[in-house]
Amino acid sequence: MCGIIGYKGQRNAVEIALNGLKKLEYRGYDSWGISTVDEKGAHIFKKVGKIGSINLSDVKLPESSIALAHTRWATHGGVTEKNAHPHFSESKRFIVVHNGIVENYQQIKEQLKKEGYKFQTETDTEVIAQLLEKNSKENDIKNALQKTFLSLEGRNAIVVLDSKTKTLMGVRKGSPLVIGVNEKEYFIASDVPAFLDYTTDVIFLEDYEAGIINESLEFFNLKENKKITKKSEKITWTLEQAKKEPYAHFMLKEILEQPNTIRLATMQDEEELNSIANKIKNAYGSFLIGCGTAGYAALAGSYFFSKISRKHINFIVGSEFSSHQYFLTDKSLIIAISQSGETADTLEAVEVAKKKNSKVLGIVNVMGSSLMRYADYPLMTNAGPEICVCSTKAFTSQLSLLLLLAYAINNKLEDGKKLLLKTSEELKKLLDKNYLENIKKLAEKIIKENHQHIYVIGRSFNYSIALEAALKIKEVSYIHAEGFAAGELKHGVIALIEKGTPCIAIVANDEEKSAMISSATELKARGGFMIGIAPENNPVFNYWIKVPDLGNASPIVNVIPAQLLAYYLAVGLGHDPDKPRNLAKSVTVK
Ligand code: AGP
Numbered sequence: 167m168c169g170i171i172g173y174k175g176q177r178n179a180v181e182i183a184l185n186g187l188k189k190l191e192y193r194g195y196d197s198w199g200i201s202t203v204d205e206k207g208a209h210i211f212k213k214v215g216k217i218g219s220i221n222l223s224d225v226k227l228p229e230s231s232i233a234l235a236h237t238r239w240a241t242h243g244g245v246t247e248k249n250a251h252p253h254f255s256e257s258k259r260f261i262v263v264h265n266g267i268v269e270n271y272q273q274i275k276e277q278l279k280k281e282g283y284k285f286q287t288e289t290d291t292e293v294i295a296q297l298l299e300k301n302s303k304e305n306d307i308k309n310a311l312q313k314t315f316l317s318l319e320g321r322n323a324i325v326v327l328d329s330k331t332k333t334l335m336g337v338r339k340g341s342p343l344v345i346g347v348n349e350k351e352y353f354i355a356s357d358v359p360a361f362l363d364y365t366t367d368v369i370f371l372e373d374y375e376a377g378i379i380n381e382s383l384e385f386f387n388l389k390e391n392k393k394i395t396k397k398s399e400k401i402t403w404t405l406e407q408a409k410k411e412p413y414a415h416f417m418l419k420e421i422l423e424q425p426n427t428i429r430l431a432t433m434q435d436e437e438e439l440n441s442i443a444n445k446i447k448n449a450y451g452s453f454l455i456g457c458g459t460a461g462y463a464a465l466a467g468s469y470f471f472s473k474i475s476r477k478h479i480n481f482i483v484g485s486e487f488s489s490h491q492y493f494l495t496d497k498s499l500i501i502a503i504s505q506s507g508e509t510a511d512t513l514e515a516v517e518v519a520k521k522k523n524s525k526v527l528g529i530v531n532v533m534g535s536s537l538m539r540y541a542d543y544p545l546m547t548n549a550g551p552e553i554c555v556c557s558t559k560a561f562t563s564q565l566s567l568l569l570l571l572a573y574a575i576n577n578k579l580e581d582g583k584k585l586l587l588k589t590s591e592e593l594k595k596l597l598d599k600n601y602l603e604n605i606k607k608l609a610e611k612i613i614k615e616n617h618q619h620i621y622v623i624g625r626s627f628n629y630s631i632a633l634e635a636a637l638k639i640k641e642v643s644y645i646h647a648e649g650f651a652a653g654e655l656k657h658g659v660i661a662l663i664e665k666g667t668p669c670i671a672i673v674a675n676d677e678e679k680s681a682m683i684s685s686a687t688e689l690k691a692r693g694g695f696m697i698g699i700a701p702e703n704n705p706v707f708n709y710w711i712k713v714p715d716l717g718n719a720s721p722i723v724n725v726i727p728a729q730l731l732a733y734y735l736a737v738g739l740g741h742d743p744d745k746p747r748n749l750a751k752s753v754t755v756k
Contacts, residue, residue, distance in 0.1 A: 167193055167194055167239045167265065167750040167751070167752055167753050167754045167755060168193055168194045168236055168237060168238050168239050168251070168263075168264070168265040168356070168750075169186075169187060169190025169191065169192075169193035169194060169236065169237040169265070169355075169356050169357070169360065170190075170234075170235070170236055170263050170264075170265055170323065170325050170336075170343070170354070170355055170356045171183055171186030171187060171190060171234075171235050171236075171353065171354070171355045171356075171360040171361070172233065172234040172235070172263075172325050172327065172334045172336065172353070172354040172355070172379075173186070173232065173233050173334075173351070173352070173353050173354075173361075174231065174232045174332075174334050174351065174352050174379050174380075175231060175348070175350055175351025175352060176231060176350055176351060177231070177351065178222075178229055178230075179202060179229075179230050179231050179232050179233035180200060180202055180222065180225055180227050180229065180230065180233050181222050182233065182353070182361070182364070183200045183202075183233040183234070183235035184200065184217075184220065184222055184225060184235070185363065186235065186353070186355060186360035186361060187200070187217055187235050187236075187237050187360075188217055189359040189360050189362070189363075189408070190237055190355070190356060190357060190359065190360050191216065191217055191237050191745065192553055192554070192555050192744070192745065192750065192751040193237060193239065193265075193356060193357065193750050193751055193752065194237050194238050194239025194240075194750045195215075195216045195217070195237060195238075195239070195745050195750075196214070196215075196238045196239055196240045196245040196250075197212065197213060197214045197215065197237075197238045197240075197245055197246075197247065197249070197250035197251075198212065198213060198216075198217050198235070198236065198237040198238065198250065199211065199212030199213070199235065199236055199238075199250045199251050199252050199263075200212070200225060200227060200233055200234075200235040200252075201227075201233065201234050201235070201252040201261045201327060202227050202228065202230040202232060202233045202234075203230060203232055203327065203329045203332055204228045204229075204230050206228070207258065207329060208254070208258050208259075208261055208327070208329035209227050209228060210252050210254065210261065211225055211226050211227045212247055212250040212251070212252070213247065213250070214245055214246065214247050214250065216745065217237065232327065232332050232334065233327075234252055234261055234263055234325060234326075234327040234334065235252070235263070236250075236251035236252055236263035236264075238250055238251055239750040241267055241290075241755055242267065242271070242288060242289050242290040242291075243287055243288030243289040244288065248286060248287050249287050249288055249289050251263045251264065251289075251291060252327075253287065253289065253291050253292045253294075253295045254295060255295040255296055255298055255299035256283060256284065256295075256296060256299050257299060258329065259299065259302070259328065259329055259330050260295050260298045260299060260302070260326055260327070260328060260329070261295075261326065261327040261329065262291060262292075262294050262295040262298065262324060262325070262326050262327075263291070263324070263325050264290075264291040264294060264322060264323070264324045264325075265322070265323045265324075265341045265342075265356055265754060266320055266321045266322030266323055266324075266340065266341040266754060266755060267290060267320045267321070267322070267755045267756070268290040268291070268293060268294065268318050268319065268320055268322060269319040269320035270317075270318070270319040270320075271290035271293045274293045274297060274317065274318075275293050278293065278296050278297065278300065281300070283296045283299070283300070291324075294314060294318065294324055297314045297317065298310055298311065298314045298326060301313045301314050307328050307331065307333065307335065308335075308376075308378060308386060311326065311335050311337065311376060311388070312376075312386075312388040312391065315337050315339075315374075315376075315388055316388060316389070318339075320340070320755075321339060321340025321341050321510050321513075321754060321755065321756070322338070322339055322340065322341055323336070323337070323338035323339075323340075323341035323342060323343040323356065323754075324336065324337060324338075325343070325354055331380065332380070333378060333379065333380045334352070334354055334378075334379040334380075335376060335377070335378045335379070336354045336371070336376065336377050336379075337371070337374070337375065337376035337377075337388055338371050338372075338373065338374075338375070339373045339374055340373065340510065340513065340536070340754070341356075341508070341510075341754045342356055342357060342508050342535065342536060342752075342754065343355075343356065343371045343377075344356075344357065344358055344368050344369065344370050344371065344534065345368065345369040345371065345377045345379075345383070346358075346360075346361040346364065346365045346367065346368050346369075347365060347367045347368075347369065347383065347398055348364060348365040348367065351364070352379045352383055353365065354377060354379065357532075358401050358403070358533075358534070359403075359408050359551060359553075362401065362403065362408060366400055366401040366402075366403075367398045367399075367400060367401075368398060368399055368400075368401055368534065369385075369396045369397070369398045369399070370399070370534045370539070371385075371396075372539070373389075374387055374388050374389035374390075375387055375388075375394065375396075376388050377396075399534060401533065401534075402533070403533075403550060403551055407550045407551050408551045408553060410553070410744075414737075415554065415733070415737070415742075415743050415744050416553040416554035416744045417554040417556055417558065417642070417729075417733050417736075417743040417744055418733055418743075419554075420552055420553070420554050420558050420559045421558045421559070421726065421729050421730060421733065422597055423549075423550070423559050424558070424559050424562050424593060424597075424726060425590045425591075425593040425594040425597065426590070427547075427548070427549040427550065427559045427562065427563050428562055428563065428566050428586055428589055428590045428593065428722065429586070429587060429590040430548040430549065430550075430563070431547055431548055431549070431562075431563040431566035431567050431570075431586070432566065432570060432583050432586045432587065433548055434545070434567070434570065436579060438545075439545075439570060439571065439574055439579060440574050440577075440579060442527060442543050442545065442571065442574075443571050443574035443575045443579070444575075445499060445525065445527070445543065446471070446475075446477065446479070446499060446501070446527070446571060446575060447475070447477060447575050449497060449498060449499035449525070450495070450497040450498065451480075451493050451494065451495060451497065451498040452479045452480065452498050452499040452500065452501065453479065453480045453481070453482055453487065453490065453498070453499075453500050453501070453519075454467045454468050454471075454479050454480070454481045454482075454501045454503070455481075455482055455483065455484050455487050455500060455501070455502050455503070455512060455515050456483070456484060456502065456503035456504060456509075456512060457483055457484040457485065457504070457509050457511050457512055457753065458557070458637065458753075459505075459557040459560070459561050459634060459637060460503040460504050460505060460509070460512070460557070460560075460561075460564065461483045461484065461503075462561070462630045462631075462633050462634040462637065463503050463529075463561055463564035463565055463568065463630075464481050464483075464501070464503050465481045465629075465630040465633070466565055466568065466627065466630040466631070466721055467479070467481070467501065467503070467564075467565075467568035467572075468480070468481040469626060469627050469629075469630065470565075470568050470569055470571075470572040470627075470718070471568075471571075471572050471575070473626070473627070473718075474569075474572040474573065474575075474576065474718055475572045475573075475575035475576055477572075477575060479501065483511075484502075484509065484511035484512040484514070484515045485511040485756070487511075487514075487515035487518060487519075488514070488515065488518050491518050491519070491522060494518075494519055494522035494524045495522065495523075495524065496522075496523035496524065496525075498519070498522070498524040498525070499524065499525050499526075499527060500515070500516060500519040500524055500525070500526045500527070501527045501529065502515065502516050502526055502527070502528050502529070502537060502541065503529045503530075503564055504528070504529075504530055504531075504535075504537050505530070505531045505532070505547075505549075505552055505557050505560035505564075505752075506530075506531070506532050506535060506751060506752030507528070507530040507531070507532045507535025507536055507537035507538050508532070508535055508536055508537070508752040508754050509537075509752060509753050509754070510753060510754050510755055510756045511753070511756060512537065513536055513537060513540065514756065516528075516537065516540055516541070517540075520540070525542045525543070526540065526541045526542050526543070527541060527542070527543045527544075527545065528540065528541025528543070528544045528545065529545050529547060529564055529567055529568070530544060530545070530546065530547065531546065531547045531548075531549050531552060531560050531563065533546070545567060547560060547563035547564055547566075547567055548563065549563040552751075553744070553751075554743065554744045555641075555744065555745060555746055555749050555750060555751045556638060556641045556642050556732070556743060556744075556746060556749075558638075558729045561634060561725065562722050562725065562726070565721060565722045566586050566589075566719075566722060569582055569585070569586065569718060569719060569722070570582045570583065570586065572718075573585075585716065585717065585718065585719050586719060586722075588716065588719075589714075589716050589719045589722055589723060592714040592716060592723070593714075593723060593726070596712075596713070596714060596723070596726075597726075601712075602730060604711065605711060605727055605730045605731050605734060606730075606734045606738075608697065608709055608711070608731060608734075609731055609734035609735045609738050610734075610738060611709075612645075612668055612735060613735065613738045613739060615666060617645065617666070617667070617668050618645060618646060619645070619646050619647070619648075619662065619667060619668075620636070620639055620645055620646070620647040620648075620667075620668045620669075620670065621636075621647070621648050621649075621650070621659070621662070621663070621667065621668070621669045621670070621689075621694075622635045622636045622639075622647065622648070622649040622650075622669075622670040622671075622672070622728070623649070623650060623651070623652040623655065623669065623670070623671050623672070623682070623685055623686075623689070624649070624651070624652060624671075624672040624682075624724075625651065625652045625653065625678040625681060625682055625685075626674075626676065626677075626678050627674065627676070627718070627720065627721040628672040628673075628674055628678075628720075628721055628724055629650075629651045629652075630721070631672055631721045631724050631725050631728075632649035632650065632651075632652075632670075632672055633649040633650075634649070634725055634728070635647075635649055635670060635672070635725060635728030635729075635731075635732075636648050636649035637649070638725075638728055638729050638731075638732035639728070639731065639732045639735060641732070641746050641749065642732050642733065642735070642736035642741060642743040642746050643732055643735035643736045643739055643741065644739070644741065644746075644747070645735060645739075652671070652681065652682055652685035653681070653685070655685055655688060655689070656688070660688065660689065660692060663689055663692040663693060663694045664692075664693055665693035666693060666695050667693065667694050667695065668694075668695050668697060669686070669689045669690075669694035669695065669696055669697065670697045670698075670699060670728065670731075671683075671685065671686040671689070671696060671697070671698050671699070671700075671706075671707075672699045672700070672724050673686070673698055673699070673700035673704070674700070674701070674715070674720045674721075674724065675701050675702070675715045675720075676717075676720075683704060683706055686698065686704075686706045686707070687706050690706055690708075695708050695709070696708045696709070697709045697710075697711065698710045698711065699711045699713055699724055699727050699728070700712070700713065701713060701714065701715035701720075711727040713726075713727065
């Protein structure tokens, strides 16, 4: 899950590449590199670490009209300058960048070594460069690219700069690749924000489709070995949406956007939503799937459908789905949830389901993403670009859409919409300065007392919220946090509670309230410092964070104090909440 940007045109290509990398850094920030070609040949400049505020003058490369760049999330080979991309082929003719994992790279490497090829790095990517070098000896570059790419196993997107012909070539299978077009200039990248400053005309590549950029732009399907034509689409996102100012971090900006993004999630074609609700109603043996935060949205969805629509839908995380494929039929519906629409484990689950002739409803946030294009019924969450690696607004938009569908199944779409618009209004009132201050104070207390463990409990709708709350805290503050069903307390976990251990109880005004208060009382009895996220205060709470009582929509607002707590813990501990260590925005490898 790296970021790729390539450019060919009239402008300073190194500048375009550097700006593009800065926009793609949420995809991986272990190291970065830029390459270019001039009359003296090919040049590569690479560094370990984040790009941060590097200036163009710091990038020691000659000016040029063509460049290829990469920001890395390390999978194969340590975080070193040598392993940073781009990578040269043996003769330095080809420069390669890559997003994905070449699952058969060891076999290819061993074979190439036997043929005398030398390797400088531990990466799987360098194998692609050497294989291209070998295949270009007997083929023209298009056929060399085809032969090379078709021998790679796994989900991969590669872009090659041929220094001899000054050609950029990109091809994908499973990992995203998009081309930006403008008059006399072309961009090729992992994601649209990389070149949104320059053009909103984009062409999404499908699997095995290659884009070859020289004086003009050509497309080939390498699997079917034929030339193809492609149409460009207009991206509706604005530059402003992809900027964090006036906030210090994208995470805070995106948390505070939620009153608006919840309202935008309701902006759906009602006829389409009702028809999809009918498909859910009439489907049999269906599954809700997702990974990480999207997985917790899927879990919450299974509760919405069960309690509101009386419709049973299984929930399973994407990476575990294949073990459950044996029950899929052409009557099954897979509801796949993904912010990026590029998460490999979710896409693989969708591919498994499609092989069983099951239908796929894709709930996705990124326009033109793989899930949006694979799904039989794509639904957009309309949350706008989510740049912070830690997902916040996309989660509440996913919950909002699932809640709308649950109401639509009961032919009560209007009621669902009204409830969400009320939720948006209540949130607008809630998220004021004092509210943020109250949560910031709690974070300062937890940091001052140096707590290394935080526990979150919830029941029913709020069980998935407890899991998501713990994930947010873990992701950005690196404090160990665990969410669990409150009823599980007595079955072991309560042994972890010591004097002062911060415990968050998410208590709604529902049939689970008294049981939740009992669980909080049991934790307090063991010394837990009880933090209550609830519409009303309660004597069992040592610290209370008020949330509006919104009935079935309560889970949507209950997660927001936990998002804010995670944010203030991260900032208070000096961590970058937008780019947490070891993570990246979309996980395009298994
Ligand atoms: C959430 O904060 C994380 N970034 C991660 O768990 C994420 O939700 C997961 O990787 C799924 O991503 P997706 O929604 O783009 O599929």
